[in-house]
Amino acid sequence: MLQSRIGWALFFWLGLIIFLFTTGAIALFLLDGMEHSRQRQLESLQMAARLFRRELETIDLPPDSPKLAKLVQQQAGESGLYITVASEDGNVLIDSRQEAARMENVLRLPEFQQAEETGVGQASSDPQLPGEPFHFIVLPLEVNGERVGFVRAGQDIDAGGLYASYHLVVGSIALGLVILIGAYFIARRFEERVVAPVQQLTRACAGVEKGDYTGHVWAAAEDELGETARQFTRMQAAIELRVDQLTAESNRLKTVLGSMVEGVIAVDEQQRVLLANGAVRRLLAIRPDDVVGRPLLELTRNRSLDDSFRAAIESEEPYHHEFDVSTTPRRTLSLHANRLPGEPCPGVVMVLHDVTELRRLESMRREFVSSVSHELKTPLAVVQACTETLQMGAVEDLAIRDNFLEQIMQSSVRLNDLIHDMLHLARIESREEAFDITDVSIAGVIDKILQTARGSAATRKIALRIHPPEAEISVMGDEEGVRTILSNLIDNAVKYTIEGGSVDVAWGEEGSHVAITVKDTGIGIPQASLERIFERFYRVDKARSREMGGTGLGLSIVKHTAQAMGGEVTVQSQVGEGSTFTVRLPRG
Template identity: 40%
Template sequence: MFLAFGLVNILAAFALLRATLAWTEHRAYEQAEQHLRSTAVLMQRTYREDLDNEPSEALQQELIQLGKDSGYRLTLIDADGRVLADSSQPDLAAVLKMENHAERGEVSQAEYTNWGVAKRSSDTTGKPYVYVALRDAVDKGPSPTVRAAAMVDVIQEQIDYFRQRLWLLAMGVGAALLTVTYLVVSSIVRPVLQLNDAADAVSRGDYDQRAFVPNRDELGELASSFNHMCGELNSQFDELRRSGQRQATVLGGMVEGVIAIDSAQHVSLANKAAGNLLGFLPEKVEGRPLIEIIRNHTLHDALAEVQSNDQPQRLDIDLQGPEPRRLSVQITPLMGAESGGAVIVLHDITELRRLETIRQEFVANVSHELKTPLSSIKAYTETLLGGALHDEQHAMSFLGRIEEQADRLNALIQDLLSLARIESAEQTFDLAPVVVGEAVAACLSDYTPQADARGIRLLAESDEPQAEVVADPEGLRVILNNLVDNAIKYTPDGGSVTVGWKVVEEDYVRLSVTDTGIGIPKDQLPRVFERFHRVDKARSRELGGTGLGLSIVKHLTQSFGGSVAVESKIDHGTSFYVTLPKS
């Protein structure tokens, strides 16, 4: 913009300068003519009498001196056109050799108008002059004439001198004009550019940008309004950012997975929980079709129905994979949204369903475990009441079986109560350092008669017999008794049961109970610590097991800050591991 203004000013100044130079040149010649006229009048008054006389050297020398003083070429011409004197000639002899001047343009013109003016080259000197001739008569016709002439070169030198000064002045004025133009244009353009730069910055998201315009005119008011708008935008976007952060925090902290979709079932938002449930990164699924993330046609059919009738739906879906999951899904339409989108809330109920299944199995197992001894007791009682009571031999046998089933029922109830107390943390433990070797020796001593009866060897192996663990002494005894009892029950006659222990990871002691029994199928290993789970149910009941021993072992160990594990191979035996904190 400044260049345009500057160019316009320069062109205007150039045109003005040309006009000034032309006027100056015209004025210079006009002034020269005026001076020549004045000189001619003065000559006429001075030499009127001499114009009628003959040429003389005295007149010639006088005119030469006058010409030097005036700076002009002066000429006296008689009525016939003969030159009487000429300041450009050195003496009278030269004057007498001059041509007749009656036909000179300025002289012949003066015969008719008294004044004659011409600009031409002198036939005598060959130099260009401006001539002014004045006739010494009122009537027309031949009369003496005085002539004054100025050299064009002299006039041109004056014009050139003035032109140089004018150019210098013009350049100075031009520079000043450019400076003033720059300052004026800058004062107008700079605020506009500042506003433009500020608007560009705001368009790029820099809402802290401000336009500084000191003027109090319309532009200043515009800048003030712009700054106010930026402040309002900044406040609003700050609130939006805070709201977005709060929303992200809420969504990120939710256990439920949340997925928002548009009318085309493309993902517009997903939280971290949804990514964890479905195995994707939330920031990488925005804009992708939902079918690429959840390949479940039941869900997509339900979603399509929600989008068509704007009614929420709830359903459960099963996801296949290395770890199958069941999800509870709530689909809610975005009411009032023209896009027809919806929000999907996913809740992982896999564990809930597993616990429900365990509860159902637990109730069924408890019912079954209680029903069996109660049914036996009822049957034997009915037999006795039916008449066997009077048969002493049969009566004693039936009473013995009733006692056996009652003991089994009591053991089951005691194990259930013990497990319930452990799980509910109602039972308190006196945690203290316990020497593992001593606890193992006491356990093996208790089970030696049972093992010897079947030819089973009980062994204790350890390189650190004095190792200590932090546990409740009675609880550790229960753990060892359950593991050793199970090992003996499921080990064929003539086999062996080995109890070992060693320090692991510096801060823990790992106990192991290894038998040479029948082993556990691989698919059963993950469930061996569940309540009432039996690998061989018939054999377990035959051996008098309640199905709760390993579950008690697991919960006691966890109460002591430890962990359990199992390894087994069919027909080669099983190893149970209990890891407890080292004292």
């Protein structure tokens, strides 16, 4: 059974050609055979008619003679002819098949008219014999040179010729069927040798389009199709290798771009995004879907990026720019843009760096330098002024000298404390401070701190109370570090609590941590200052802080020390009501 459309098409066209050829051949043979049979029959009929006319012309019998009628019937019976004898005026005298009296005048028939004019008339039918196929020959009948009538001889159309024609038709049809069957097997063979490899090639091409390179193409024949199949197989392997290489390169590129903290975005000359890695989506707060193909400005809603693209595509040099994006939190991005190679320029690749933290650190560095300069300037100015005054002769005045020396000493102590705290904080931040992590008893550390803090608290009539838990609790930390944290918090609580107030220290378990709270009834901290309270040199009330003798680094040291030991510190405060500092350290 044929399996392909092209096989059926080939079979159809071969069959159609064979059918048309066979039909035409049959038609030509039939027409030629029938004409040849007709001519032969007419010639035979004409010869028989002439012989009969000669016989009639040699005897002298009246038309109504029974002997003449008997002769006509005898000749008709022997020859199998249909014989009609008519008078000169067209009346039928004798007819071998019909009664003459019942027959119409024959001169109206074309064959008699033709015989009257040319001497011989022919016809293939007789209106008086409807439905009967005959060939007729009409000859004039003459006696002594005068025409006395007509003789017509008729014969059935050659049945032998029809039989031969029938066999010719049947034979032609049989031959056509044999040839048609041969055409089927030719089409089948063509399908196996030509169509099947083409179908395999088609399926393999469809597989390659879908990424399937396992499709096999039969290539046994040493012909053009076989060579095409082998060439396709080689091309298939080359494409698979190249696709694998491109896929590996693409995966490596995706891995590299995906692991980059810098955002990479490529834009074509029509400002449509070609590529954007995950960092770009994060930095610009872009949804992860529908990125490629979208206009840059529509996607990012950032005019600075659009302006940077235009500047980069118009410039031969790399373009650099910094801008802020209105994300949450707000970010500062540094952009480096380069034109993609090619003329005309196919687009621009832009690399985005998040410099928010860098700019914040630079701002903190400037603030730190400014704060350190300011903090160092005051005690140094006091030392310088007192020294200059003493050098100018005030050293002779004991009261002035002692006062100035006391100020120099206080300023020196302040400078020493400031430098010590700065170095301590720097070591903690740089992880250079070595902590000896052990089980530290909270009660023991607090008892030691309270021994020195109770004196200043009693002087200012501040109630210093502790609220220990029922069971002993310890934390995992460095004992000196824990002491530094609690000492700073308790000292600050006493300093900033008004006379007659109270400071409460409590601790207890909180999940896997121990929470230590230092609560005072002091002046409180404004809400706007809570986020910055742990920054270096930040003071809510700068005048009061300097009067208290603080360095401005205590809470910053508390925060970084707690973090270095795996903990944290938080604060809650209301102005005029007091503050609560909570330190959470891992439970021991």
